[in-house]
Amino acid sequence: MGLEPIAMSRQLDADLIAAALLHRGATLGQPLTVLQEVDSTNDEAKAAARGGGAHGALFVADSQRSGRGRGGKSWHSPPGENLYLSFLLRPTIQPGRMPMLSLVAGVAVARVLDEALSPMPPSAQAGATPSAESPRVQIKWPNDVYVNDAKIAGVLIEAVTRGSDPPDIIVGIGLNVATRVFPPEIKPPATSLALLGREDLDRESLVAAIAFHLGEGLSVFTADGPATMLAELERRDWLAGRTVQVGEIEGLAVGIDGQGQLEVRDRMGSVHSVVSDEVSVRDLSRGSS
Ligand code: BTN
Numbered sequence: 001m002g003l004e005p006i007a008m009s010r011q012l013d014a015d016l017i018a019a020a021l022l023h024r025g026a027t028l029g030q031p032l033t034v035l036q037e038v039d040s041t042n043d044e045a046k047a048a049a050r051g052g053g054a055h056g057a058l059f060v061a062d063s064q065r066s067g068r069g070r071g072g073k074s075w076h077s078p079p080g081e082n083l084y085l086s087f088l089l090r091p092t093i094q095p096g097r098m099p100m101l102s103l104v105a106g107v108a109v110a111r112v113l114d115e116a117l118s119p120m121p122p123s124a125q126a127g128a129t130p131s132a133e134s135p136r137v138q139i140k141w142p143n144d145v146y147v148n149d150a151k152i153a154g155v156l157i158e159a160v161t162r163g164s165d166p167p168d169i170i171v172g173i174g175l176n177v178a179t180r181v182f183p184p185e186i187k188p189p190a191t192s193l194a195l196l197g198r199e200d201l202d203r204e205s206l207v208a209a210i211a212f213h214l215g216e217g218l219s220v221f222t223a224d225g226p227a228t229m230l231a232e233l234e235r236r237d238w239l240a241g242r243t244v245q246v247g248e249i250e251g252l253a254v255g256i257d258g259q260g261q262l263e264v265r266d267r268m269g270s271v272h273s274v275v276s277d278e279v280s281v282r283d284l285s286r287g288s289s
Contacts, residue, residue: 011036011062011080012034012060012061012062012203012204013034013204014032014034016202016204017029017032017034017060017204017207017208018032019204020204020205020207020208021207021208021211021212023208024208024209024211024212025212026208026211026212026215027056027211027212027215027216027219028056028058028087028089028211028214028215028218029056029058029087029207029208029211029215030054030056030057030058031053031054031057031058032057032058032060033048033057033058033059033060034060034061035059035060035061035062036061036062036063036079037061037062037063037064037065037079038059038061038063038064038065039064039065039066040064040065040066040067040068040086040172041059041060041061041064041067041084041085041086041172042068042086042156042158042170042172044059044061044086045057045059045086045087045088045170045172046158046160046170048088049088049160049162049168049170050160050162053088054088055088055089055090055091056087056088056089056215057087057088058085058086058087058088058207058211059085059086059087059088060083060084060085060207061077061084061085062079062080062084063077063078063079063080063084064077064084065077067084067174068156069154069156069174070143070154070156075154075156075174076176076179076182076183076186076190077174078179080178081176081177081178081179082174082175082176082177082178082179082192082203083173083174083175083177083203083206083207083210084172084173084174085172085173085207085210086170086171086172086173087170087171087173087211087214088168088169088170089101089168089169089170089171089218090166090168090169091169091218091221091222092222093221093222095166096259097221097226097259097260098157098159098167098169099142099157099259099260099275100221100226100229100259100260101157101169101171101218102142102143102155102157102260103139103141103142103143103229103233103256103260104214104217104218104221104229105143105155105157105171105173105214105217106139106142106143106144106145106153106155107139107213107217107229107232107233107236108210108213108214108216108217109145109153109155109173109175109210109213110137110138110139110145110232110236111213111217112175112206112209112210112213113135113137113145113147113152113153113193114137115209116193116198116201116206116209117134117135117137117147117193117196117197117198118134119134135147135148135196136148136149137236138236138237138238139233139236139237139238140238140239141237141238141239141253141256141262141279142260142262143155143156143157144188144238145175146238147191147196148191148196149189149238150188150189150190150191151188151189151190151191152175152176152190152191152192152193152196153173153174153175153176154173154174155171155172155173156170156172156173156174157169157170157171157172158170158172171214173210175193175206175210176190176191176192176193177192177193177194177201177203177206178192178193178194178199179192179194180192180194180195217229226258226260230256230258233256234255234256237253237255237256239253239262239279239281240253240254240255241253241254242281243281244262244264244279244280244281245279245280246262246264246274246279246280247274249264249266249272249274250264250266250267251264251265251266251267251272252264252265253279254271257273259273261273261274261275262274262279
């Protein structure tokens with residue numbers, strides 16, 4: 001089952017999310033907590049982690065007072081428009097692979113967007129603005145999801161350590177659904193499903209689609225390692241072929257390695273694997289961020 005076009009409900013409906021999770025067969029999303037307004041859904045999930053909450057627990061809010069992104073940035077979180085959700089996960093993976101969860105989540109969101117932006121059935125086309133060519137759904141390493149060079153979603157991974165156990169992982173996802181006008185200071189340029197012609201999708205189905213694809217991606221990653229995800233990342237890699245600066249290293253982004261690190265080839269031809277997340281794009285001819 002794919003995404004169903006249904007009129008957007010203004011308030012998030014917990015019963016509809018629960019039904020959509022069941023309908024999609026999502027392996028994550030239990031227990032489900034739907035809140036009107038929170039500081040940050042990541043904080044809700046962290047509090048649950050500290051209290052011993054279950055793997056797969058999902059926190060969704062209609063709005064956030066202090067939604068945050070990476071690097072101390074704030075995340076635009078108005079009510080009634082977008083998705084702000086956080087999963088509490090206890091994945092059974094090697095600690096060294098934890099940083100790759102950001103990419104697993106990004107790929108899951110990209111798959112949801114492929115579903116949402118694939119050619120629409122005739123019943124859904126009234127009033128929508130279908131684009132002439134298929135949208136490019138890409139991942140900008142390490143945590144951004146872009147469509148046609150504009151950011152539509154971001155992933156914020158946080159860890160909660162409890163004694164000597166491996167840390168609990170919080171996967172926070174923000175997805176722009178219905179916002180049409182973003183604050184001008186937002187960088188890089190933002191987009192939303194509505195701006196891409198899908199103003200007919202309800203947020204409840206999108207929550208379930210994210211839970212489904214994240215659950216699928218996580219189980220493949222846990223059982224088989226990162227190969228499948230890395231192959232998909234290779235074709236979705238927004239940075240590939242762009243000139244980037246990461247810390248002291250400037251060069252051409254040439255891919256993502258088996259540890260989920262960005263590979264940058266410098267002017268001397270040496271390839272560096274970088275973990276720092278502060279990437280600036282130098283090649284303005286291909287767009288900047
Ligand atoms: C980024 O692009 O830097 C990451 C943005 C992550 C935003 C989501 S919204 C749900 C969750 N709660 C937060 O405060 N942040 C994440």
